[in-house]
Every structure is written in structure tokens, then in C-alpha cells.
Amino acid sequence: MKKPYNPVLGEIFRCRWKLSDQTDAYFVAEQVSHHPPISAYYYCVPEHNIIISGDVRPKSKFLGNSAATLMQGTSRVILTSHNEEEYLINLPNVYARGILFGTMFIEMGDSVIIKCPRTDIICELNFQVKVFGIFFF
Numbered sequence: 001m002k003k004p005y006n007p008v009l010g011e012i013f014r015c016r017w018k019l020s021d022q023t024d025a026y027f028v029a030e031q032v033s034h035h036p037p038i039s040a041y042y043y044c045v046p047e048h049n050i051i052i053s054g055d056v057r058p059k060s061k062f063l064g065n066s067a068a069t070l071m072q073g074t075s076r077v078i079l080t081s082h083n084e085e086e087y088l089i090n091l092p093n094v095y096a097r098g099i100l101f102g103t104m105f106i107e108m109g110d111s112v113i114i115k116c117p118r119t120d121i122i123c124e125l126n127f128q129v130k131v132f133g134i135f136f137f
Helices: none
Strands: 012-018 024-033 036-047 050-062 066-072 074-079 085-090 095-099 105-116 121-127
Touching: none
Parallel strands: none
Antiparallel strands: 012 024, 024 036, 036 050, 050 066, 050 074, 066 095, 074 085, 085 105, 095 105, 105 121
16 A cells, blocks of 8 residues: 565664563565565574575566565474474465545455475465456346
């Protein structure tokens, strides 16, 4: 709805949160490429034995009265207390509908696959987009 944050190549964003249990969570992100846009990120909560890292490579597509951000990249969730067990997750696409006329709304769509190569556990989540009616006369 507003202009997105557009970081300069190599710019680093860092922050720390104090969680409700008084532990600290840390987040670092860097714009590693401007054309094409690629961001890399790292999040961890050492006391909770969790690390999340990955990259985001969004691609924009205009679809008439809507626009899509096709999310490429992978997140890696590492559970350090479970023998460094790692889960790979792709990102869902994001759609902005009604950008020229009608009511504007944002929705996620397509599939997200979560998999652990070590255990062969796989979970597929399907984000259903709003279906627009087709009228036959």
C-alpha cells in the first residue's frame, strides 16, 4: 500500500528483540544484489536453539487489475538442539488485487513446501487465492 523499503546495495539492517521470556532474538539482512533484487537474511534465538537464514529474490509481474510478486529463494530453519536438523522452505507468491479498480486487497497464493532432507519429512501447504466467478450466458 506504501512505497516499499528500497535498500542500497550492501546496506545492512540489524536489530535485536527482547522476547517475553527475556531471551534475545537477532536479525540481520543485507541487500546483496540490486538488479535483480536479492536480499539475504539471518535470524537466531540462541537460547531457543533456532537459526533461520535464507535469501529472497522477488520478481514482479503485472496481471491487468492485479500485480504479483513471484517469490523465489529459500529459507533454512535449523534446530540446533536436534542434531542440527534443517528444514528447507520456499516462499509463497504475493498478489495485490484491485489495483486499478475495485477494492484492493493482498493475498498469498500457490504452494509452500517444507522438507527435511535428513529425515525425508515433507509438508506441502497450499495457499488458495480468491476465485473470481466466470459467467456463462
